[in-house]
């Protein structure tokens with residue numbers, strides 16, 4: 481499990497080491513890690529350090545100091561290094577070390593030097609972003625903002641690789657929010673602890689690969705957020721016990737699909753069934769059930785009222801829009817659920833049926849909106865948040881919604897957020913943009929209801945697990961076209977590969 485912290489927590493953890501006079505040592509270790517990161521990206525392009533061209537953006541604080549020390553180390557190994565000082569102030573010792581190692585310095589305050597830096601940067605192998613780190617306040621200010629905007633214009637195969645020092649300048653280290661231009665990094669070498677802003681949208685989408693340099697910090701207090709990693713998936717994905725029968729293994733009940741949207745039911749059911757619960761029970765229109773019988777003959781379908789059916793978890797909503805009988809089933813489950821407390825995934829067409837609750841009445845619900853659906857959901861609760869506002873601050877929006885609605889909120893996006901009303905947050909970014917395709921959310925909902933039915937973990941952890949598994953389905957063949965109908969078929973192989981060689985209880 482990966483834990484990520486706010487800028488304030490990281491700085492608080494650094495303080496005792498700074499008080500004890502270890503500041504220079506910390507910076508030396510940070511700069512060493514950064515140097516190794518730059519060397520690795522040079523190698524990825526088949527470039528040696530000797531003769532490589534490295535352009536460095538330098539800010540006024542310690543972030544600029546780290547970048548200058550890394551530049552000095554590269555210059556000492558024969559790289560051609562050019563630094564642009566974006567402020568009248570620069571870390572004095574680092575600047576002297578850089579100059580002594582043969583690094584060239586240009587000043588942003590001089591228009592001709594700015595132009596020659598941009599020309600040098602465009603011809604470089606690597607651009608190192610050392611303008612702002614954990615000491616930033618707000619987005620990049622002028623004049624640094626313009627030079628970053630100008631450098632970011634260069635796209636395509638000829639673009640130099642960008643390495644960010646600690647974090648891409650202009651990304652809020654704590655929230656991941658972005659206000660103004662940011663140079664999109666291929667690699668971010670981050671120091672001391674994972675910053676929550678690099679594991680949150682939109683910041684994560686600017687950071688590229690993130691590598692952590694251990695500075696021996698003793699992080700105190702609860703992390704800002706957590707993320708499940710491969711090793712967690714291996715432990716958390718359920719496996720049957722040899723004394724199980726189908727009902728102890730969990731029954732997933734699914735109210736999805738309609739004459740208009742039969743596909744949503746097919747996708748959700750196929751995904752749920754592929755996760756291997758004891759049983760999948762489908763409630764919905766007869767023609768949809770008939771189609772399901774051909775695709776998933778193991779599924780038990782009926783047109784019953786949900787009140788006559790026993791399950792360990794419900795999924796309500798994919799493709800039910802405009803179908804009165806499905807709508808009634810979903811309402812019945814939501815009403816009965818307040819007493820029965822059966823874990824219930826509320827997706828798509830059922831999201832409009834959820835009422836705000838501050839008495840714990842929704843504590844068994846996992847709501848799975850995308851940003852547009854969350855905007856409408858919050859609107860109904862009297863909170864005005866546009867889709868654009870939610871996409872700009874998804875973690876804040878998911879947390880707010882979880883509090884207002886009293887339910888776990890799983891907000892889908894490039895980085896998906898799972899927020900618990902008690903304040904715990906997971907974020908997962910296992911997937912690729914190929915997951916952004918119609919019906920992909922129905923598949924996620926099917927995986928989630930199956931994992932909930934099989935039980936064993938709390939709601940937010942199970943939700944994060946489902947998001948991670950769903951993402952891995954796309955990552956398992958990252959460069960081939962993908963439609964949602966292909967996802968469920970990948971579940972067994974991906975499940976096998978992530979659970980690997982764990983000991984079996986079966």
Ligand SMILES: NC(=O)C1=CN([C@@H]2O[C@H](COP(=O)(O)OP(=O)(O)OC[C@H]3O[C@@H](n4cnc5c(N)ncnc54)[C@H](OP(=O)(O)O)[C@@H]3O)[C@@H](O)[C@H]2O)[C@@H](O)CC1
Pocket residue numbers: 494498503506507508510539540541542543544546611612613614615616617618619620621622624645646671
């Ligand atoms: N501490 C440690 O032990 C270690 C720390 N390490 C490194 O230190 C970094 C933190 O360093 P830091 O505290 O000097 O802050 P940093 O992010 O460089 O910037 C501060 C300067 O930027 C300016 N500025 C602020 N906002 C701005 C804006 N929006 N737009 C433009 N300018 C803005 C602000 O100037 P002012 O606003 O006062 O004019 C201020 O002078 C950290 O990320 C890591 O890289 C590592 O070496 C490991 C050990």
Ligand SMILES: Nc1ncnc2c1ncn2[C@@H]1O[C@H](COP(=O)(O)OP(=O)(O)O)[C@@H](O)[C@H]1O
Pocket residue numbers: 850892893894895896911912913914915916917918919920921922923924950
């Ligand atoms: N850029 C992206 N990178 C990775 N995953 C993405 C991206 N955009 C969307 N997704 C994922 O794709 C899925 C889309 O779900 P959703 O919008 O509900 O689709 P649908 O309603 O058509 O089923 C979500 O799991 C979301 O997290």
Ligand SMILES: [K+]
Pocket residue numbers: 543609610611612613644645646647648649
């Ligand atoms: K930076």
